Amino acid sequence: MKALYVLEDSTIINSQGEIIFFSLEKFINDIAKGDCCFICGASPTEKKFNNEHIIPDWILRRFDLYNKQIKLPNGSYIYYRQYVIPCCEDCNSLLGKEIEVPISELLSLSYKEIIERIHLDNDLVYLIFRWLSLIYLKTNLKDKFLLADRGTRTGSKKIGDSHIWEDIHHIHCIARSHYTKAKIDYNVFGTIFIFPALNLEENNTFDYIDNSAAKVVMVQIDDFCIVAVLNDACAGFTLWKNMFMRITGPLSPFQKREIISHLIYINLHLKERPTFYSSFTENGTYEIKAKIPKQVELIESENEVISIGTLLHLYVKDIMSEFDGKNEVLESIRLGKRGYLFNQNGDFINHS
Ligand SMILES: [Zn+2]
Structure with a gap:
């Protein structure tokens, strides 16, 4: 029998003093706004710290990214080698041992091989989901160090100041579940799609996008991309599966972004949201669970600032090359009159 102890603020520790569950208050004070290790919660005064790469080291090595730059949410760029957050050693x-080694083995395979492996062992999907939760958590924690106003460099407001940490608390529980050994209920897992993707630079394609508010994450590694919604309890899958079934070829960068836009839109417009909670049994078992709405429905509203068109416009405007009439094309995308996935007959536009 494993003994657990509840502290005054509802944080739960085990008999070795390890934090099994961070109260929301402790998560915000120690991790989101403090400088404690984002996994175990140790202070840098009590343990040795080093840097954890936000985009994992095996990806940086494989795609030779150390001296390349990643675009940040404030529009500025940072070298991947500096895109790190502190973590205890x-x-x-x-x-590395529990997540990155098995993930790097799996995601070094081709799209076809990965799908075969998942058919044999469905738990691999959940490993990928936990890995994406971890990357999302790290990018959001990094934002607490980055100035919101890239222009002046004089303001003190950080990108992370506008994050709603209450919503990220749940993702923190998932991202550290390898440490707490929490059992994650099947219902907790969100939408996750694995698509074949066009490999634009001959075995040298890596791409990463996340949307902090909608908790949508996309990573492309060579010939496949994975898109996940971390807190929708599969609402996106439910509403979007008919479109998903119509995709019959590898995705272009524009098509990937259209899927991301749909999933962001859905997750920001759910009429009723799933809720997540941690549950502990008397014998010390920790389980992360979800309460799911009976029906998945979207809020209906017109003339919205956030539409699938405005989202797609946001994600494609920087990757679109220059051509005559580009502004008109961008405007019709913004108005939702133009997309990349399907033609007028509703057939998938295959670029392979
Ligand atoms: Zn630690």
């Missing part, structure tokens, strides 16, 4: 090693 023990947790950094544990992340």
